[in-house]
Amino acid sequence: MSDRPAFQPSTLVIHSNRVYESQSNSILFPIHQTATYVHETVGVTKGYGYSRGANPTVNALEQSIAAIEGSVSALCFRSGMAAISTLCLALLKAKDHVILSEVIYGGTTRLFQQVLGNFAVDYTFVDTSDLAAIEQAIRPNTRMIFIETPANPTLKLTDVKAVAELAHSHENILVAVDNTFLTPLLQNCLALGADISMLSTTKYIDGHNATIGGSLASHDETNMERLRFVRKILGTIQAPFDAWLTIQGIKTLPARLAMHCSHAGEVAEWLEKHPRVAKVYYPGLESFPQRELAKKQQSAFGGMLAFELNASTDESLRFMEALKLCTCAESLGSVETLITNPATASHCDLSQELRDRLGISDRLIRLSVGLEAPQDLIADFEQAFEVVFGGAK
Ligand SMILES: Cc1ncc(COP(=O)(O)O)c(C=O)c1O
Incomplete structure (x- = not known):
């Protein structure tokens, strides 16, 4: 030691x-x-x-x-x-x-x-x-x-x-x-x-x-x-x-992590309540099946989440493109909020069958929640929903 x-x-x-x-x-x-x-x-x-x-x-x-x-x-x-x-x-x-x-x-x-x-x-x-x-x-x-x-x-x-x-x-x-x-x-x-x-x-x-x-x-x-x-x-x-x-x-890792975690929790809860969102994967949500394990081995729930819209793959990708503040780019863990579609990026080499079995659907969206104010990120999601669906319903 x-x-x-x-x-x-x-x-x-x-x-x-x-x-x-x-x-x-x-x-x-x-x-x-x-x-x-x-x-x-x-x-x-x-x-x-x-x-x-x-x-x-x-x-x-x-x-x-x-x-x-x-x-x-x-x-x-x-x-x-x-x-x-x-x-x-x-x-x-x-x-x-x-x-x-x-x-x-x-x-x-x-x-x-x-x-x-x-x-x-x-x-x-x-x-x-x-x-x-x-x-x-x-x-x-x-x-x-x-x-x-x-x-x-x-x-x-x-x-x-x-x-x-x-x-x-x-x-x-x-x-x-x-x-x-x-x-x-x-x-x-x-x-x-x-x-x-x-x-x-x-x-x-x-x-x-x-x-x-x-x-x-x-x-x-x-x-x-x-x-x-x-x-x-x-x-x-x-x-x-x-x-x-x-x-x-x-040098700023502890300070940044505290903000990443609190922002991700806020965004995850907001997304989960939205009628256009089918599923949110975030260990801090009550709905996350392994939440107890997260509480056991982690000291916080982290800044990463993934979600699926109640929509086709095409609409989901258009939603990503309509975002103005969230940046569509590979990588994660930065001060900027980054959004990716794993099926066409990090996991594009896996067969469709394997991706489906692992829960990496074509419409899955991964979000690395950054340090921007959560209300600004939420406003960005609102405007992207408006662009693609003309409102929440
Ligand atoms: C979980 C995880 N492990 C390893 C890597 C590879 O790291 P690097 O891109 O620094 O080579 C990545 C990159 O995205 C990752 O997300």
């Missing part, structure tokens, strides 16, 4: 990497935009040899992320997908078997189906909200259970603690959690028993749509050493400037 002071999260994200640069005492940690580092004498460095292996600015971001994960260390990557790819290439080998949540980010599905499968890594997509289904899928060569909770885009939840207990009752099965939708501040996966916490820092951690990045954290320093080593081989480390921007973003 870490020996950092037991500060609250809002203090940790600001002060966990506080070291002032000696020339000017600049309050911001500098951008070490450098490929290499001068040797003090031949073969002797100050701990940094080459920026593919490590970089002080990236390391400063890693300290902030480790602080909120509650781990000794964390590693930052060029993207969330670079983090997941490095994790798999570092800790898996040919003939290993992985169990994955069947509702999961489309890029993770593509990584297994179109890349790792070619290297004889075996995998099974399972409804990980069903513990018995996971147990049934475990084989003697199962090495990892990779879950995403809440899952993109239906917000389906998996019980992290229960999966970790099941995995650890077997020999040599790691549990990795993609915690991008909540971050460790709203759901601490390592504390719930997971072995690896993964984040796409592109989303809430940066929060401003300024960078692409990812991170991995674990309490197991042997795994962290292996991940650091393979990251250096693959060259998947975060770039210094992107790390620096992300350091500025993470």
Whole structure:
């Protein structure tokens, strides 16, 4: 465990990497935009040899992320997908078997189906909200259970603690959690028993749509050493400037998350009452089937929701296009409210049959609720309903 002071999260994200640069005492940690580092004498460095292996600015971001994960260390990557790819290439080998949540980010599905499968890594997509289904899928060569909770885009939840207990009752099965939708501040996966916490820092951690990045954290320093080593081989480390921007973003993460959660709750409740809305998926709603699990393992319900209109796919897409304040763009977790249609974006590679089975209908709309005033977002929905349907009824 870490020996950092037991500060609250809002203090940790600001002060966990506080070291002032000696020339000017600049309050911001500098951008070490450098490929290499001068040797003090031949073969002797100050701990940094080459920026593919490590970089002080990236390391400063890693300290902030480790602080909120509650781990000794964390590693930052060029993207969330670079983090997941490095994790798999570092800790898996040919003939290993992985169990994955069947509702999961489309890029993770593509990584297994179109890349790792070619290297004889075996995998099974399972409804990980069903513990018995996971147990049934475990084989003697199962090495990892990779879950995403809440899952993109239906917000389906998996019980992290229960999966970790099941995995650890077997020999040599790691549990990795993609915690991008909540971050460790709203759901601490390592504390719930997971072995690896993964984040796409592109989303809430940066929060401003300024960078692409990812991170991995674990309490197991042997795994962290292996991940650091393979990251250096693959060259998947975060770039210094992107790390620096992300350091500025993470300082406001606790404040932003509180607003994201309260705005999303307000918008979800308003949408659920609207006669043109057929269904809203938001863990904070009484109607959400896994609300109790959300209350158990999350400290708040998050800023993401999805909904379906009481309308055709064509009308639903026209509704999205009619929005003026909500921005139609991929990604999530930023100050701007972003809206997407998963069937034509993140999950377009899945077959229609599979999407239908997973509840990712063609008309499903995913909303990442930003920091704009909720009444302005609601007014935007009102005007879009008016454009497409000429009123609520
Ligand atoms: C849940 C989730 N995991 C992983 C990723 C991949 O992250 P990145 O785009 O930073 O590579 C995304 C991207 O949208 C995501 O939504």
